Amino acid sequence: MKRLAGLLLCLAFSPSHLNAQTSTAPAIVNAGLSEEGIARRDAHQYLFDSFVQDKQVRYRGEGDHRTIEEVVLSSEKHELSGEIAIELPKGSSRVASLFKYIILRGENLTSLGGIDVAPYTGGGTVERSAQEPELYRVKLPAMPVPSDDMPAMVIRTTCADGQTAVVTEVAFNASGRLPNTFDEIPYRTLGADQPRLPVSVKVDLQNELSIAGHIDLEREKFFRYYAAPGTSDKSFEQWAASKNFRPGRQISKLHPGLVIGYGPGEKLKENPNRKGAADLSFFERNDSSPSKTIEAFEDIDYAMCLNDYPEFMSVEHVGRGTPLVEHFGDAAELAASYIADQLHDGGRTAAWWEVKNESTIKAEWDYHWKKEYDSWKLLADFHNQVAQAVHQKTPDVKVGGPTSAWMQLHVNDFSLYRDQARFMDLTNEDLDFYSHHFYEDTGTLGAWERRKTGYSGYLLGRLEATLDMLRSHMESTNNVKPMLITECGSLQPGRGAADHWLRLRSFSAFTHKFMNRPHQLDLSVPFIFTNMHWNPFSGNAAFVPGEGASNRGPLDDFVATPVSNYFELWKDFGGRRLPVRVDGIASVGMDATAVYTGNRLQIALTNMTSRQLAVKLSDLIGEPLGGQTVTQRRLRYDNGHVVYEEALPRSATATIPIDAEETTVLTVDFAADVQPTGTRQRNFIFATGTAVALDEPKTFDLTLADRPKITMATLVIGVHRNDGLREPLVGSWNGRPIRVQPDWSAEFRQMMAPLEIPIDPAQLQDQNELQLETHEGLTVTSVQLRVETLQAKSPEHASAN
Numbered sequence: 001m002k003r004l005a006g007l008l009l010c011l012a013f014s015p016s017h018l019n020a021q022t023s024t025a026p027a028i029v030n031a032g033l034s035e036e037g038i039a040r041r042d043a044h045q046y047l048f049d050s051f052v053q054d055k056q057v058r059y060r061g062e063g064d065h066r067t068i069e070e071v072v073l074s075s076e077k078h079e080l081s082g083e084i085a086i087e088l089p090k091g092s093s094r095v096a097s098l099f100k101y102i103i104l105r106g107e108n109l110t111s112l113g114g115i116d117v118a119p120y121t122g123g124g125t126v127e128r129s130a131q132e133p134e135l136y137r138v139k140l141p142a143m144p145v146p147s148d149d150m151p152a153m154v155i156r157t158t159c160a161d162g163q164t165a166v167v168t169e170v171a172f173n174a175s176g177r178l179p180n181t182f183d184e185i186p187y188r189t190l191g192a193d194q195p196r197l198p199v200s201v202k203v204d205l206q207n208e209l210s211i212a213g214h215i216d217l218e219r220e221k222f223f224r225y226y227a228a229p230g231t232s233d234k235s236f237e238q239w240a241a242s243k244n245f246r247p248g249r250q251i252s253k254l255h256p257g258l259v260i261g262y263g264p265g266e267k268l269k270e271n272p273n274r275k276g277a278a279d280l281s282f283f284e285r286n287d288s289s290p291s292k293t294i295e296a297f298e299d300i301d302y303a304m305c306l307n308d309y310p311e312f313m314s315v316e317h318v319g320r321g322t323p324l325v326e327h328f329g330d331a332a333e334l335a336a337s338y339i340a341d342q343l344h345d346g347g348r349t350a351a352w353w354e355v356k357n358e359s360t361i362k363a364e365w366d367y368h369w370k371k372e373y374d375s376w377k378l379l380a381d382f383h384n385q386v387a388q389a390v391h392q393k394t395p396d397v398k399v400g401g402p403t404s405a406w407m408q409l410h411v412n413d414f415s416l417y418r419d420q421a422r423f424m425d426l427t428n429e430d431l432d433f434y435s436h437h438f439y440e441d442t443g444t445l446g447a448w449e450r451r452k453t454g455y456s457g458y459l460l461g462r463l464e465a466t467l468d469m470l471r472s473h474m475e476s477t478n479n480v481k482p483m484l485i486t487e488c489g490s491l492q493p494g495r496g497a498a499d500h501w502l503r504l505r506s507f508s509a510f511t512h513k514f515m516n517r518p519h520q521l522d523l524s525v526p527f528i529f530t531n532m533h534w535n536p537f538s539g540n541a542a543f544v545p546g547e548g549a550s551n552r553g554p555l556d557d558f559v560a561t562p563v564s565n566y567f568e569l570w571k572d573f574g575g576r577r578l579p580v581r582v583d584g585i586a587s588v589g590m591d592a593t594a595v596y597t598g599n600r601l602q603i604a605l606t607n608m609t610s611r612q613l614a615v616k617l618s619d620l621i622g623e624p625l626g627g628q629t630v631t632q633r634r635l636r637y638d639n640g641h642v643v644y645e646e647a648l649p650r651s652a653t654a655t656i657p658i659d660a661e662e663t664t665v666l667t668v669d670f671a672a673d674v675q676p677t678g679t680r681q682r683n684f685i686f687a688t689g690t691a692v693a694l695d696e697p698k699t700f701d702l703t704l705a706d707r708p709k710i711t712m713a714t715l716v717i718g719v720h721r722n723d724g725l726r727e728p729l730v731g732s733w734n735g736r737p738i739r740v741q742p743d744w745s746a747e748f749r750q751m752m753a754p755l756e757i758p759i760d761p762a763q764l765q766d767q768n769e770l771q772l773e774t775h776e777g778l779t780v781t782s783v784q785l786r787v788e789t790l791q792a793k794s795p796e797h798a799s800a801n
Contacts, residue, residue: 004057024739034640035326036145036496036762037187040097042183043146043541047071048471049093058583060176061532068178070103070171071095078167080112084172086155093120093150097143097494098441100174101129104136104156112146117141122544123551129363131744137173141528142539143495166467177443184447186498189639190660191612193377199658200583201410203594203603207678207790209577213517215679219299219574222515224248224525225567226487226540228302230291230352233553236530241296245570248525253308253358254334255321257609260284270312277330277681278310279335288338289346301351303523305403305485306335306386307364315366320357329389336389343394352398354522355386358405360419376419379428388429400433403486408456409466410720410752414691414779421473421690428479433522435468437487440506444490444497445499445661448589454749459608461588461753463782464783468754470518472686481523485514489527491612497538497705500562501637501661503528503540507566508635508663512591512606519684529564531558542567565644569635573602573665579680585609586744588753596674605656615656624785630654635660655671658667680712687770687783695774700783702768712788713772714760718781724748729755731772734765754782759785 033041056072056446073088102117108134114125120141130137144150148579149753159165160589208215225240228250240246258268266286310322335355342349359379362368367375379402387399402423409417414492424434440447440457447455454460456715474480490506492499507526529541533551536544542564549557574596580603581588589609595602602779607613615631630650636659637645650656658664687700717740719725725745731738740755746789770783 003748006336007549009342017587028671030700031381031518032193033184034187034497035497035642037184039145040496041184043094043180044098046091046148047098047178048261049108051091061629066180067176068174068180070178071099072169072171073168075168077105077640079424080165081159081163081168081499084112084155085158086167088153088155088170090152092172093143093153094148095520096140096153096172097146097175097228099140099193100177100180100493101173101175101272102126103169103171103173104155105134105169105171106166107166108133109165110138110161111160111165111779112136113158113160118154118156120144120153120537121152122536126535140172140493141535142493142495142499142537149637150472151229161512161706164545172518173684175216175674181801183443186502187450189637190446190449190610190662194611196614196655196657197585197609197611199585199590199615200616201592201603201605202581202583204579204600206676207579207680208676208793209579210658210679210681213681214518215576215678216250217432217515217574217577217593218518219244220246221522222304222511222524223570223573225528225530226250226525227529227739228290228304229293229297229300232531232533233555234294235553235555237294237297240530240567241294243567246300247293247297247302248523248751249303249305251305251307254306254338255308255310257308257708258338259310259312261612266509269309272311273276274330275299275325276297276313276327276333278313278337280333283337283341286341287345288341290348296530298348299759301523303352303354303484303525304350305354305357305486306338307357309334319366320783321380322356325378328385330428331382332385332389335386336393339390339397340393343397344713349394349397352400352402352433353390354433355383355399355401357403358437358740359402359403360416361406369620376423377426381425383427384430387427387432391430398432400431400435400481400484401427402435403438405439407458407466409469410779414720417420417469417691420470420526424479425477426468426580428477431481433482433484435484435486438485438510439488439527440474440490440492440502442490442492442502444492445502445505446610447608447661451744451747452749456750457504459513460748461751461787462676463510463513464754465720465752467517468716468718468784469690469751472690472784475686476688476690483520484522485510487527489540490597493539495537497637497642500541500642503563504566504636504665505661506547508569509591509606509608509661511570512593512604514661516591516593526564526566539563560628562642562644565635565642568644569663569665570634570647573601573604575600578674578676585611585613586742586758588744596763599670599673601668601670601674603668604663605658605668607658608661610660611658612801613658617656619655631667632656633665634662635664635669672762677793679793681791683789685785685787687785689780690782692780694778695781696774698772698780700770700780702770702783702785704764704768704785704787705768705788707764708762709789709792710761710787713761713764714786715757715759716784717755717757717770717772718753719755719778720752720781721775721778722750723777724751725755725778726776729772729778731770733757733759734763734768736763 058070081454115138126138128138193443227247229247268282271279313327315322361366367373383401482619488510492502492505532541536551575597578594580592591606593604598664612703631647634645687702728739728741
């Protein structure tokens with residue numbers, strides 16, 4: 001078989017209660033705005049000019065920085081029992097998408113069930129983020145693009161049998177983030193006003209890439225969707241399997257699932273002889289088998305998360321089933337018995353079980369509210385007890401946590417990071433993995449454009465710096481365990497094209513970054529569904545019910561949404577890794593991955609800048625690489641529309657276009673198989689020390705093994721600094737001066753990202769020393785040396801590929 005040569009592809013606020021004021025918005029200009037953008041801008045202006053005029057408004061801040069916290073929709077007293085319906089004022093549906101929550105205030109609100117915001121939840125319920133006796137807060141449903149003739153919004157809920165509730169106020173809440181200036185960025189085609197930026201991508205066909213021993217892409221780790229096997233109609237599972245996706249993760253809510261129950265039959269009760277403990281004989285009489293699934297999914301590994309521990313063992317009303325300290329052991333026994341019974345009755349259970357969903361935040365772990373408790377130590381204690389109980393009954397099941405939300409680990413001078421590090425230290429003997437969630441916030445389309453105004457999302461370096469910092473701590477404490485990313489995506493509500501685009505670009509960008517960390521991650525699951533029967537129009541589902549169809553399927557009764565294009569884009573991406581390098585663009589702006597199978601080469605490129613790019617295809621398909629066909633698969637946002645293009649043919653003289661925040665997949669089919677003759681072995685060496693403030697000179701030591709074999713080395717310094725890197729980071733490497741300040745690094749109002757410095761292998765020593773000079777306001781999140789060695793393949797291995 002002909003061997004193919006190397007390849008170059010230049011490819012603390014205080015809300016004030018004030019009357020609404022007339023908007024001072026500038027004159028309306030439509031230039032460059034999509035139709036959706038115009039509609040949303042008009043709704044924004046309607047809010048300020050008309051809707052709030054007769055309503056109480058609560059603000060944050062003063063002057064030009066003042067933003068809306070809440071708009072009170074009703075102060076009428078409602079005494080409620082049985083089924084309840086409250087119609088919101090005229091115009092509420094038009095402005096609802098500008099807010100984050102609906103808030104009910106009153107008395108005994110814990111007696112209310114789930115809330116349906118008709119007709120916008122399609123008979124489902126919206127997620128609550130708080131339910132207390134005097135406050136019930138739910139997320140607003142994903143709203144369609146606003147218009148002045150939208151149906152009225154009606155809140156529907158049910159009071160528990162025999163109970164009553166009183167509602168004294170209904171409000172829209174924006175978390176203090178609704179400015180009087182309309183944000184136009186999401187509704188423009190970013191970069192369309194500038195020429196395409198030429199970018200070079202270099203792929204090496206002569207050598208495979210091993211990332212700490214991982215050569216195969218391991219598609220089963222990264223191409224998942226949010227479900228457990230068997231939790232939707234089999235027709236949806238068959239569709240997902242046809243796209244080479246698997247179920248990845250779901251939550252098991254113990255109180256609603258077992259104590260209340262989702263149907264007829266016996267319910268789990270408190271043990272009459274042990275207050276606060278469950279009557280575990282329940283499992284002897286009931287079948288806990290996981291749901292039936294299609295044959296392709298019967299034996300797959302997936303993750304489940306325990307949550308909503310029964311009320312009879314938990315803190316009252318707050319914390320979504322946070323067990324009382326004195327009942328940690330009882331909760332652990334319940335968890336272990338439930339998992340063991342699944343395995344006993346059905347022959348299978350999840351491979352990974354998380355102890356408590358998003359237990360790093362107050363809404364999920366009640367002790368974070370209480371200063372008299374060491375909440376993180378209690379969290380570690382509870383995880384340890386659950387892990388011990390589960391391992392005793394089902395030794396092969398892996399247990400982990402803390403299933404983190406809001407991974408802004410720099411807050412309060414990295415105190416949140418220190419909490420995470422301490423949690424790992426306290427659980428190192430019992431947990432099998434650590435898990436986290438990453439979400440892009442609302443309104444983060446055009447992240448590159450937002451650097452100067454405070455973008456604090458994860459897709460411009462923060463994700464890498466965060467994961468490196470956690471890994472570095474593991475390495476230094478001899479506690480290296482796999483990570484699971486059991487949720488990721490976007491917090492953006494809404495059903496407009498821009499809403500869908502923020503989700504899609506976030507799903508792909510996160511997936512792409514995670515697949516290049518196979519040594520660190522055992523699983524990643526974007527918050528994307530085939531369908532959601534409990535909230536069918538959430539915006540995160542690939543399919544929604546057609547008119548008059550049941551929320552539960554089958555697929556033939558459903559209609560595809562733009563979210564389905566995520567599955568299409570990635571449906572066949574896989575194979576063995578090849579080295580790839582990108583030049584001509586900021587290092588935090590582009591991710592590139594190259595894989596091959598037989599005669600097929602695939603290259604995934606994610607552009608997180610706001611520039612449109614051009615990659616020269618002519619440099620790819622010149623001699624000696626003849627006899628090939630080239631296609632491009634695109635998912636992008638253009639002129640107010642999400643555009644998916646399946647297989648665009650590219651000629652030898654073409655350039656590959658990549659739009660702002662687009663992920664594209666390029667496929668090259670050669671006449672002969674790709675046959676690398678060597679392997680580039682990539683490994684990572686971490687220095688001791690994380691979240692180190694450069695308030696004085698600091699030294700970091702790195703020890704190398706097999707130094708003479710290293711052919712390439714890169715020093716990676718993770719940094720955080722408010723106002724970006726305004727002055728160079730200065731120091732020395734083994735006595736030789738270094739000075740680094742990438743062009744893009746000064747543009748961040750809040751920067752957290754890795755800085756990369758090439759190191760000549762001749763400058764490496766067995767014992768290496770990095771010295772960094774004092775740098776005001778800068779924190780070094782971690783230091784690592786990324787090294788590569790080149791190894792020839794054995795003849796047997798080479799011929800097998």
